[in-house]
Amino acid sequence: MKLEQARAEIERLRQEIESHNYRYYVLDEPSIPDTEYDALFRRLQALEAEFPELVTPDSPTQRVGGKPRDGFATVRHAVPMLSLNNVFSEAEMREFCQRVADGLGVEESSIRWSAEPKFDGLAISLLYRNGQLVQAATRGDGETGEDVTANARTIPAIPLRLRGQGWPAELEVRGEVYMPIAGFRAWNQRALERGEKPLANPRNGAAGSLRQLDPKITAKRPLAFYSYGIGLSSETLADRYTGILEKLRGWGIPVCPEATTVQGFAGCRDYHERMLHKRDALPYEIDGLVFKVDDLQAQETLGFVTRAPRWAIAWKFPAQEVSTRLLAIDVQIGRTGAVTPVARLEPVQVGGVTVTNATLHNEDEIRRKDICIGDWVIVRRAGDVIPEVVRSIPERRPADARPFTMPSHCPVCGSRIHRAEGEAVSRCTGGLYCPAQRKQAIKHFASRKAMDIEGLGDKLVDQLVERELVQTPADLYHLQLEQLAALERMAEKSARNLLQAIERSKATTLDRFLFALGIREVGEATAKALARHFGSLEALMQADQTLLEAVEDIGPVVADHIVSFFAESHNRQVIEQLLTAGIHWPEVTVEQEEALPLAGRTLVLTGTLRRPRGEVKAALERLGAKVAGSVSKKTTAVIAGEAAGSKLEKARSLGVPVLDERGLDAILAQPESLESILKQ
Ligand code: IVH
Numbered sequence: 210m211k212l213e214q215a216r217a218e219i220e221r222l223r224q225e226i227e228s229h230n231y232r233y234y235v236l237d238e239p240s241i242p243d244t245e246y247d248a249l250f251r252r253l254q255a256l257e258a259e260f261p262e263l264v265t266p267d268s269p270t271q272r273v274g275g276k277p278r279d280g281f282a283t284v285r286h287a288v289p290m291l292s293l294n295n296v297f298s299e300a301e302m303r304e305f306c307q308r309v310a311d312g313l314g315v316e317e318s319s320i321r322w323s324a325e326p327k328f329d330g331l332a333i334s335l336l337y338r339n340g341q342l343v344q345a346a347t348r349g350d351g352e353t354g355e356d357v358t359a360n361a362r363t364i365p366a367i368p369l370r371l372r373g374q375g376w377p378a379e380l381e382v383r384g385e386v387y388m389p390i391a392g393f394r395a396w397n398q399r400a401l402e403r404g405e406k407p408l409a410n411p412r413n414g415a416a417g418s419l420r421q422l423d424p425k426i427t428a429k430r431p432l433a434f435y436s437y438g439i440g441l442s443s444e445t446l447a448d449r450y451t452g453i454l455e456k457l458r459g460w461g462i463p464v465c466p467e468a469t470t471v472q473g474f475a476g477c478r479d480y481h482e483r484m485l486h487k488r489d490a491l492p493y494e495i496d497g498l499v500f501k502v503d504d505l506q507a508q509e510t511l512g513f514v515t516r517a518p519r520w521a522i523a524w525k526f527p528a529q530e531v532s533t534r535l536l537a538i539d540v541q542i543g544r545t546g547a548v549t550p551v552a553r554l555e556p557v558q559v560g561g562v563t564v565t566n567a568t569l570h571n572e573d574e575i576r577r578k579d580i581c582i583g584d585w586v587i588v589r590r591a592g593d594v595i596p597e598v599v600r601s602i603p604e605r606r607p608a609d610a611r612p613f614t615m616p617s618h619c620p621v622c623g624s625r626i627h628r629a630e631g632e633a634v635s636r637c638t639g640g641l642y643c644p645a646q647r648k649q650a651i652k653h654f655a656s657r658k659a660m661d662i663e664g665l666g667d668k669l670v671d672q673l674v675e676r677e678l679v680q681t682p683a684d685l686y687h688l689q690l691e692q693l694a695a696l697e698r699m700a701e702k703s704a705r706n707l708l709q710a711i712e713r714s715k716a717t718t719l720d721r722f723l724f725a726l727g728i729r730e731v732g733e734a735t736a737k738a739l740a741r742h743f744g745s746l747e748a749l750m751q752a753d754q755t756l757l758e759a760v761e762d763i764g765p766v767v768a769d770h771i772v773s774f775f776a777e778s779h780n781r782q783v784i785e786q787l788l789t790a791g792i793h794w795p796e797v798t799v800e801q802e803e804a805l806p807l808a809g810r811t812l813v814l815t816g817t818l819r820r821p822r823g824e825v826k827a828a829l830e831r832l833g834a835k836v837a838g839s840v841s842k843k844t845t846a847v848i849a850g851e852a853a854g855s856k857l858e859k860a861r862s863l864g865v866p867v868l869d870e871r872g873l874d875a876i877l878a879q880p881e882s883l884e885s886i887l888k889q
Pocket residue numbers: 290291292293294325326327328329330331332348385437438499518521523
């Protein structure tokens with residue numbers, strides 16, 4: 210491609226990517242699927258790699274760059290970044306409105322207010338020179354802040370260049386960097402799973418992320434941005450504040466869709482009422498509302514007191530973090546057996562709701578947060594999520610406070626509680642037997658890839674368990690026609706069919722049965738490997754950690770889960786009952802399997818194949834191969850069909866051989882020639 214041609218295409222791609230960003234972040238109307246967006250992005254990256262002289266700092270590919278710094282430079286704000294005075298009640302708000310009216314010499318009800326949420330994040334000032342983002346600074350003390358340009362550039366909602374035309378040569382956009390609740394939760398979920406320190410709340414998340422010295426770290430954090438005004442501007446933009454917001458929106462700057470105008474105190478009160486109800490449903494946290502006199506001339510008349518404007522006010526909401534006493538710690542057993550410590554609290558109002566319980570996540574978190582029974586603690590709730598204990602207040606610790614110890618047995622079923630090596634979560638080991646895990650265990654047991662009981666859907670399992678007809682999977686095999694026919698939405702004919710399906714499921718295979726038991730981290734592939742390796746249920750049940758780890762692809766964690774599962778006498782009882790009920794399988798001959806041409810090989814299928822994937826998988830498995838769901842260094846080869854995505858990329862990055870469907874055909878025809886097929 211010629212340079213000029215490349216230049217044109219690069220510019221076209223940039224504009225297209227920017228217009229998708231604009232639709233996504235400003236209009237909140239995503240227009241293309243992520244995969245298509247990614248394809249545009251990759252195309253741009255490829256072209257820029259080929260023509261490095263065409264890379265410009267405002268290209269969407271250039272958001273992350275540069276090295277970690279030693280510290281932040283300071284930036285002097287040309288126009289100081291002010292703070293807001295607060296009110297906490299309707300009466301105070303009414304007074305404020307009257308004061309403004311008096312100051313302007315007008316009727317209170319004649320004032321038009323701009324009304325918008327008070328975002329709980331970190332204030333930032335973005336300087337655009339000739340439409341290009343040239344500097345981003347934190348508020349600091351209002352006079353000087355820190356230069357966080359490299360970090361701000363990584364926030365996808367902040368445009369690197371302004372859209373359209375008509376922007377002033379110099380424009381300072383002011384607003385709040387925040388962490389959306391969904392991103393915050395996902396981030397913390399991952400952190401907890403990895404045993405890393407979670408973020409205390411979205412605001413700390415936003416502030417901490419923006420002040421990272423390494424912009425690569427900021428880039429990984431889920432941050433967003435809403436503008437609420439301007440600082441310096443080389444031109445007058447409008448005569449109303451909301452007029453400015455409209456202009457900003459047109460130039461690609463995200464403005465909160467909740468921002469609006471209201472009339473007089475009555476309008477402010479209605480908006481407050483409305484937003485208070487809406488608060489929990491918003492995808493970001495707000496700690497109140499901000500009302501600003503919309504008329505910029507009137508703003509000027511009113512002026513400032515010390516560091517806050519007389520024309521604006523923050524009407525704060527009830528706090529979402531408060532302190533209270535932690536009276537006791539119980540544990541709750543989740544549907545998958547995860548044991549969650551729960552704090553019983555002295556009832557307290559948080560964000561307008563009475564809270565009596567809050568999650569403590571897991572044992573390590575309790576230790577990390579230094580929480581004892583009897584402590585004063587900070588509790589937070591936000592949105593519809595379960596309230597959580599953020600930390601203790603050690604300065605207020607009573608003398609009789611005592612530490613928490615994880616119970617050794619499940620409070621629901623009495624089975625042992627076990628925490629696998631290297632895992633943050635403790636679990637009840639009574640998988641098949643524990644009432645807390647009952648529905649989940651039975652649904653999994655009956656599912657298609659497990660015992661394949663046709664017609665036993667989730668709703669039916671719910672009914673069977675709720676009516677106490679079924680307590681463990683073994684009870685399925687003792688159900689009577691009359692019992693089933695009496696269930697909701699169950700005619701006699703379907704009851705009969707279900708009984709037949711249950712009967713049919715008795716003839717199964719060892720690997721299906723093992724998978725059906727729902728042992729943690731024993732998926733289909735592992736169940737197959739176990740069946741092949743041990744040949745019989747008895748042999749597997751007797752295997753210890755070392756013997757299990759000898760099985761291909763089974764590491765210490767999975768081995769530990771298997772050992773704990775069979776060590777639990779309640780589970781052994783249920784297995785016994787299942788076998789007594791008549792579940793059986795053909796014998797597995799161990800040697801024969803190992804002699805198969807693809808024994809010991811792991812293949813991964815990805816993309817769209819011409820034949821049904823299940824069929825291909827079965828054919829490969831008949832030849833002894835393991836067909837895995839994800840690519841690792843141990844993968845023998847990846848078979849990629851049309852539109853293969855991340856697995857293909859992973860294979861390439863790991864140097865795992867990749868075959869197309871022709872390669873697949875060759876393997877199926879001549880599995881013993883695998884080596885030479887891979888070399889082609
Ligand atoms: S206006 C002259 N509007 O609140 C007024 N501030 O206490 C300047 N904030 O540092 C601020 N949402 O970080 C304004 N819709 C909003 C806001 C908002 C959050 C924060 C901002 C500022 C602090 C002032």
